[in-house]
Amino acid sequence: MSEVKFSEDHEWIVVDGDIGTVGITEFAQEQLGDVVFVEVPEEGKELEQGDEAAVVESVKAASEVLAICDGEVIEGNEALADEPSLVNSAPMGEGWFYKVKISDPSQLDELMDADAYKTFIEGQG
Structure with missing residues (x-):
């Protein structure tokens, strides 16, 4: 299995060749609480590291999901539109946000x- 990498903004990426699958971490979804809405980027959108890539709203707050790297979105997780709670139940699995061709x-x-990352979030408490 590919290694998972994490950002200080609590996003994760798993890379397979030049394609990365991106989502938010277990820690991030715990901070958000129950996710009620997710907007994922459309296929073909060009992302620059640090720019807004997606939006996630919970009963507590709305947050931006930032682009973890430069690249072109090749797929947004459309399942999240119908079932945003996947972000809570499987943040590192079916709750992924988008796939990007890494540039x-x-x-x-x-x-x-x-x-x-574990050390980083322990310092967040």
Whole structure:
């Protein structure tokens, strides 16, 4: 299985070749509470690292999901429109947000591995 990488904005990416699948972390969905709406990016949208890629709304707040790397969206998870609670029940699985064709793989070097992310969120408490 591909290694999962994490951003300080609580997004994750799993890379397979030049394609990355992106979602929000378990920690992020716990902070949000019950997710009631998700807007994923459309296929073909060009993303730049740090720009808004998607929107997630919960009973507590609305949040932006930031682009974890530069690239072109090749698929948005349409299942989230009908069932936004997938973000809560399976944030690292069926609750993914979008798939991106990565244009600058070196940006992934800035991300944390699972151990570094765990240490990072322990410092958030």
